[in-house]
Amino acid sequence: MRARIEDVAAAAGVSIKTVSRVFNREPNVREETRLKVEEAARQLKYRPNSSARSLAGRRSYLISLLYDNPSPNYVMEVIEGVLAACEQAHYGLTLRPIDFSRRGHVESVETLIAQYRPDGLVLTPPLTDDGPLLRRLREMDVRYATISAKRDNAGIGATLDERAAVADMTAHVASLGHRRIGHITGHRSHGARVWRLAGYLDGLRRSGIEADPELVVEGEFSFESGIAGARRLLDMDDPPTAIFGANDDTACGVLYEAAARGLKVPEHLSVFGFDDTPMSRQVWPSLSTVRQPSREMGRIAAQQLLNAIAGHDPARMVRVPYQLQIRHSTGPVPQG
Amino acid sequence: MRARIEDVAAAAGVSIKTVSRVFNREPNVREETRLKVEEAARQLKYRPNSSARSLAGRRSYLISLLYDNPSPNYVMEVIEGVLAACEQAHYGLTLRPIDFSRRGHVESVETLIAQYRPDGLVLTPPLTDDGPLLRRLREMDVRYATISAKRDNAGIGATLDERAAVADMTAHVASLGHRRIGHITGHRSHGARVWRLAGYLDGLRRSGIEADPELVVEGEFSFESGIAGARRLLDMDDPPTAIFGANDDTACGVLYEAAARGLKVPEHLSVFGFDDTPMSRQVWPSLSTVRQPSREMGRIAAQQLLNAIAGHDPARMVRVPYQLQIRHSTGPVPQG
DNA sequence: CTGTTAGCGCATTCAT
DNA sequence: ATGAATGCGCTAACAG
Numbered sequence: 217m218r219a220r221i222e223d224v225a226a227a228a229g230v231s232i233k234t235v236s237r238v239f240n241r242e243p244n245v246r247e248e249t250r251l252k253v254e255e256a257a258r259q260l261k262y263r264p265n266s267s268a269r270s271l272a273g274r275r276s277y278l279i280s281l282l283y284d285n286p287s288p289n290y291v292m293e294v295i296e297g298v299l300a301a302c303e304q305a306h307y308g309l310t311l312r313p314i315d316f317s318r319r320g321h322v323e324s325v326e327t328l329i330a331q332y333r334p335d336g337l338v339l340t341p342p343l344t345d346d347g348p349l350l351r352r353l354r355e356m357d358v359r360y361a362t363i364s365a366k367r368d369n370a371g372i373g374a375t376l377d378e379r380a381a382v383a384d385m386t387a388h389v390a391s392l393g394h395r396r397i398g399h400i401t402g403h404r405s406h407g408a409r410v411w412r413l414a415g416y417l418d419g420l421r422r423s424g425i426e427a428d429p430e431l432v433v434e435g436e437f438s439f440e441s442g443i444a445g446a447r448r449l450l451d452m453d454d455p456p457t458a459i460f461g462a463n464d465d466t467a468c469g470v471l472y473e474a475a476a477r478g479l480k481v482p483e484h485l486s487v488f489g490f491d492d493t494p495m496s497r498q499v500w501p502s503l504s505t506v507r508q509p510s511r512e513m514g515r516i517a518a519q520q521l522l523n524a525i526a527g528h529d530p531a532r533m534v535r536v537p538y539q540l541q542i543r544h545s546t547g548p549v550p551q552g
Numbered sequence: 553m554r555a556r557i558e559d560v561a562a563a564a565g566v567s568i569k570t571v572s573r574v575f576n577r578e579p580n581v582r583e584e585t586r587l588k589v590e591e592a593a594r595q596l597k598y599r600p601n602s603s604a605r606s607l608a609g610r611r612s613y614l615i616s617l618l619y620d621n622p623s624p625n626y627v628m629e630v631i632e633g634v635l636a637a638c639e640q641a642h643y644g645l646t647l648r649p650i651d652f653s654r655r656g657h658v659e660s661v662e663t664l665i666a667q668y669r670p671d672g673l674v675l676t677p678p679l680t681d682d683g684p685l686l687r688r689l690r691e692m693d694v695r696y697a698t699i700s701a702k703r704d705n706a707g708i709g710a711t712l713d714e715r716a717a718v719a720d721m722t723a724h725v726a727s728l729g730h731r732r733i734g735h736i737t738g739h740r741s742h743g744a745r746v747w748r749l750a751g752y753l754d755g756l757r758r759s760g761i762e763a764d765p766e767l768v769v770e771g772e773f774s775f776e777s778g779i780a781g782a783r784r785l786l787d788m789d790d791p792p793t794a795i796f797g798a799n800d801d802t803a804c805g806v807l808y809e810a811a812a813r814g815l816k817v818p819e820h821l822s823v824f825g826f827d828d829t830p831m832s833r834q835v836w837p838s839l840s841t842v843r844q845p846s847r848e849m850g851r852i853a854a855q856q857l858l859n860a861i862a863g864h865d866p867a868r869m870v871r872v873p874y875q876l877q878i879r880h881s882t883g884p885v886p887q888g
Numbered sequence: 889c890t891g892t893t894a895g896c897g898c899a900t901t902c903a904t
Numbered sequence: 905a906t907g908a909a910t911g912c913g914c915t916a917a918c919a920g
Contacts, residue, residue: 218666220912220913220914221913221914222913222914230890230891231890231891231892232891232913232914232915233890233891233892233915233916234889234890234891236914236915236916237889237890240915243889244889244890245889245890246889246890249889249890261662261666263663263666263667264667264913264914265607265667265669265912265913265914266603266667266668266669267602267603267604267606267607267612267669267912267913267914268603268607268896268912268913268914268915269913269914269915270603270896270914271601271603271604271607271896271897271898271912271913271914271915272895272896272913272914272915272916273896273914273915273916274896274915274916275915276603288624288625288627288628288629288830289624289625291624291628292624292627292628293624295647296649299647299649308646308668309646309647310644310645310646311631311635311645311647313632313635327599330597330599331599331602332602332644333601333602333603439830439833439834465834468834469834471836472834472835472836475836475837476836494624494775495831495834497775498775498801498804498805498808498831498835499808499834499835500807500808500811500812501811556896556897556898557897557898558897558898566906566907567906567907567908568897568898568899568907568908569899569900569906569907569908570905570906570907572898572899572900573905573906576899579905580905580906581905581906582905582906585905585906600897600898601896601897601898603896603897603898604896604897604898604899604912605897605898605899606898606912607896607897607898607899607911607912607913607914608897608898608899608900608911608912609898609899609900609912610899610912
């Protein structure tokens with residue numbers, strides 16, 4: 217019923233190995249032969265059976281995406297990008313949600329590997345910085361690419377200069393006259409926490425503002441932590457006139473708390489975030505933030521991984537550009 | 553290096569067929585033999601190679617999720633649920649984003665099937681109602697389960713009584729004194745559009761309100777269509793005092809437009825949506841909406857599909873309960 | 889540049 | 905209740 221490689225070979229009048237060569241883009245096939253094979257395959261609607269390919273080729277033609285991220289938007293964008301890269305390379309994707317905070321997450325990855333034999337993994341934060349996991353992967357000799365890893369000068373994958381981005385954004389807000397700019401940090405396990413905090417401090421310094429440690433409060437990249445952080449900051453005797461939430465969720469928490477208090481944004485308080493999630497455009501006022509091209513980063517990381525697997529082009533760590541999105545939540549410092 | 557079935561057989565002193573029987577829970581194995589095999593497998597850390605299993609067994613141990621949905625939150629929740637069901641059944645999941653609006657989407661599914669041979673598919677709206685696709689699936693004899701299909705009395709999967717839910721919610725808002733309640737509909741291709749519109753009309757009728765066709769405007773389940781719809785409704789000579797956005801994105805668009813006009817919610821305008829997305833809690837004021845347990849629906853649909861594949865328990869269409877979430881965007885009708 | 893010959897690791901007859 | 909033989913559809917050496 218379903219066409220097999222030998223049917224295509226027969227139809228094209230060649231051997232099955234030649235068909236295999238065509239489909240795997242191997243060299244040593246005459247253009248004319250290739251066309252014959254492709255035509256036959258099209259007519260028969262031939263699709264290689266991936267199980268047979270995997271079994272014979274000792275490769276799964278599969279990569280896995282590991283994630284432990286509370287932000288569905290982020291994960292979906294990364295998935296889209298990874299899928300785009302996979303499709304091009306005729307690779308499949310398996311997903312693995314990991315509960316990073318639980319014991320046994322390394323073992324969960326081991327099971328995944330034993331069962332599906334992915335040819336490589338794509339890691340998202342904070343798994344990118346999980347020492348035990350990375351160590352085990354190297355022991356097992358499993359390739360991986362990272363997205364936004366803390367150590368962004370090693371390995372392969374995609375990163376963005378979050379530190380510079382936040383510094384630029386902070387300096388921009390300072391240029392609007394703000395001198396007391398608060399920051400609600402990200403979760404301790406993320407490299408992003410470190411980069412964004414450092415960028416915030418860079419931005420202040422560049423603007424000739426001395427950092428006030430009181431204005432930096434703990435957060436964890438969540439909406440709730442944005443509310444809690446905003447409360448602490450706004451309850452101060454000398455509250456900040458601008459607040460940087462370590463990501464958009466956090467910043468939206470700040471917007472929420474400001475609205476709950478009847479504080480107008482940006483007239484009374486400026487707010488900015490990071491990520492450029494869809495929500496940042498859909499709140500009122502819309503949120504000033506840093507655009508992080510997550511889909512593109514997923515695509516690039518998967519692409520680098522697939523390059524490494526195929527052994528073509530030397531794979532590397534690609535730095536993607538950021539972009540400030542100045543919208544309506546930032547404005548001049550209030551007078552008085 | 554990696555243990556194979558024959559290694560286990562040798563270690564246990566049995567034939568490979570016996571090992572196969574144990575791993576596939578087939579009958580005709582003495583308890584004593586079973587234990588021996590299991591012990592040997594554990595020692596050798598044996599994991600069946602899924603490619604070989606698929607190839608020999610003509611089953612992929614894989615199901616595919618097809619989606620074409622602009623809402624990342626929704627898709628992620630469904631994915632989580634489906635993954636949960638898969639894990640339990642030792643099944644893998646492949647994803648297939650479909651561009652429903654483009655020609656050739658049926659062929660894209662055919663390619664997926666030819667290549668990965670999934671043992672079944674899970675469909676999300678609006679693919680659940682795509683005639684040509686469904687017809688082709690039946691022709692190819694591919695099983696599928698649906699989530700929120702338009703025809704929810706046939707096939708297997710999960711549904712929710714959206715019509716009753718919206719009727720309840722609409723009646724609740726009417727009970728707050730509102731008499732002019734507007735509705736921004738969903739996209740034409742979705743069954744949800746029909747159910748929710750019908751529920752809205754039911755709710756009005758139940759509250760003794762005559763429906764005004766002018767108060768129903770076209771939308772498409774997007775934030776932008778919420779803004780556009782709100783503009784049309786609020787620009788009317790006798791504007792509604794409450795607006796039902798066909799989903800939360802749409803309702804958030806209404807909130808946005810209201811804020812842009814300086815209209816206070818719920819003092820001047822009540823707004824409600826559908827889905828209970830995270831955003832509905834994170835906007836100000838928080839959105840009254842209907843909770844749809846998407847994760848659970850994904851789990852159930854996958855579960856039913858896996859049941860059908862295994863041939864156990866007769867699979868069916870499961871109706872899951874809804875829940876009204878009354879938050880801060882709905883309130884008494886303004887006086888005067 | 890192309891074809892031939894062996895398996896990949898397992899499930900599946902059919903014996904016993 | 906268990907085992908031996910056959911092949912799933914393809915890739916991987918090696919020949920030509």
